[in-house]
Amino acid sequence: MKQSQLFTRVKREAPKDEVSKNAQLLLRAGFIHKEMAGAYSFLPLGLRVLNNIMQVIREEMNAVGGQELSLASLQEKELWEKTDRWDDAKVDVWFKTALKNGTELGLAVTHEEPITRMMAQHVSSYRDLPVLAYQFQTKFRNETRAKSGIMRTREFIMKDLYSFTRNKEEHETVYATLREAYKKIFARLGLGAITYQTFASGGMFSKYSEEFQTVSNAGEDVIYIDEASGKALNVEVLNDEVLADLGLKRENLIERASIEVGNTFSLGTKFSEPLGLSYKNEKGESCPVIMGSYGIGPARLMGTIAEVLSDGSGLVWPESVAPFRVHLLSLGADEKAGETYTALTAAGIEVLYDDRDTTAGEKFAESDLLGMPWRVVVGKRSLESGKAEVKKRTEKEAGEVSFEELVSFFQK
């Protein structure tokens, strides 16, 4: 894309009312727009990042047999009363609204209830199971405070997968599969090395639930990491019994602030029983379906990447999520740069081409702020040398690549 066509403009200063680094950087760079506290819009560059993150997640969910769907946001009281989660005293983040005839409605804070009720119309036999179904859908949560930029908002897209299985053993197998899928996701997003499988309290149906926590000073959570095993504990389960259970020693644990980037829950029959989701087994007996839920917030991941991978000059996007792979700058060599843009894009390489009539200093500074993985500079010197200057966003030193070899350089 030609940058002269991109409508967003970089801001010189971070907005004064934003305390979080992710929102400061993303707002300055024009990736997002603040609609109000806790509600952001995604502008073209930001939406490209968000879509890339969702596509990585989608691929890993499809790889384990997940079927994508999309559930409604509007929710009726009667459904949630069946699981005792309608009352604001029980679930304290509802946004409630009403039809014109006065019928109360809620905006989905999560989707266990509607997906369980829906699934009861489709699952009846042991032959219908297991089922893994997921969506990318907006959740609305009436958070008292919203202060972590796009990492904790009142309206956000969530990937939530729900598993429906015949018994505990099948559930455990699916649960383990999802855990591995999650690890692949965080690795592909460039967060693998600093994201820990973290044990948390489990509730009625399993000893533990699990979280994935990314180490960051911007995090609202605190975890205790055992570097040797790569395991971590949430503070809720930091006690002698759990340590013994997991084979960890208190003296080896390191305390770190962290961001919860994913979670997995064993739900047992908590939803299937009250909502009538059962199946007939081989003997014709009716059995409740065993469920699990598995969440990841794509925008929170985008915020986390902005927090932990950025540097003093701006954003730093991994190739897997960058809005464009290459940022091409023309420094007074528009014809050659234009040819380079055409050649790279024709080869399927995604390029943001800074074709604007502005200073070299401004182009370099903006390029660092926007944070594409590769910067390619075509200047007057290039016309003499026959080479473009090529620099990785994560490296200080630039190299040179001849124009003939540029396409194949990026096709590697």
Add this chain to the structure above:
Amino acid sequence: MKQSQLFTRVKREAPKDEVSKNAQLLLRAGFIHKEMAGAYSFLPLGLRVLNNIMQVIREEMNAVGGQELSLASLQEKELWEKTDRWDDAKVDVWFKTALKNGTELGLAVTHEEPITRMMAQHVSSYRDLPVLAYQFQTKFRNETRAKSGIMRTREFIMKDLYSFTRNKEEHETVYATLREAYKKIFARLGLGAITYQTFASGGMFSKYSEEFQTVSNAGEDVIYIDEASGKALNVEVLNDEVLADLGLKRENLIERASIEVGNTFSLGTKFSEPLGLSYKNEKGESCPVIMGSYGIGPARLMGTIAEVLSDGSGLVWPESVAPFRVHLLSLGADEKAGETYTALTAAGIEVLYDDRDTTAGEKFAESDLLGMPWRVVVGKRSLESGKAEVKKRTEKEAGEVSFEELVSFFQK
């Protein structure tokens, strides 16, 4: 995809509380789920259709230079008071809610206000214009009645594009470009021949607005068509002055029920003035930006296709939007059908493979109901003849294609 893996099940009967054909068919076929009156969820097959429709729209919006973004649903009172559209007496389809501290919020019924305010942070000079920005985002509308299945719901995804131009001439050019893009969209979706550019009342800033109306008995609207010119009128503008203006004669007009599948509005400075969206022209003078808006509802289009292209046996999807291009049925020839499935999918052809252990009658009836464009049957006879039976959903007679030629048949 193997049908044995698909969790949705076809229902024998249409639900009794649905009066609209689109919802009856889509519910029976397992494409959608009814969450409540006016709110539907999209199950795997339905989501594939919806995504295909959105991709057609996206391609045409990108082709005219549209930049995709995604705006927040939560909206603050202060913003909409500036344009006098907060009051329920002015806009009567708001869903309102509130933060815990009592601050009133609304759920976006449309997005002129937020996009105009956002754009004011990015547009300042004549060099920044024109801009075309669009999104696919949920609208919430508190409709009194919801009775047309997925064609009029209280929660729906809309493609809304907004144009920002320097002056009336530039606006007219953009507006005409969008009109042509819309025509391409309806043609690609198989609705071109029965969808009419329809003149409607224009409001303050242009003589007419325009609608695109698809002829259908399921429609809530009535239009007057001049078949010779392909133009139509909304009842609002059916008067002698307008007829003279458009060169139409009353006696040539045919009255038809129709579904509004798109609309385009000239907004002038209605939003840019109160919300401070202006630019400096070449002389340094401040001028208000001239706006337009252009809507299409992907789910309404899906419902329209279900209404007008279906037949007595079920749904009929055009290739451009079908969840899968080919429905492959194995009738007691699982090994050969499995090989065929592998060969077709390896060639990039999207196949739903009915590998289930059920009767031929059931497979044929379900295949008609689900409505993929092509049906390929591999049965015991195929093993002798070396040929698969190939039938278009829209045709009665089946043909035969040899297994060697099947991939190339579908690659044509």
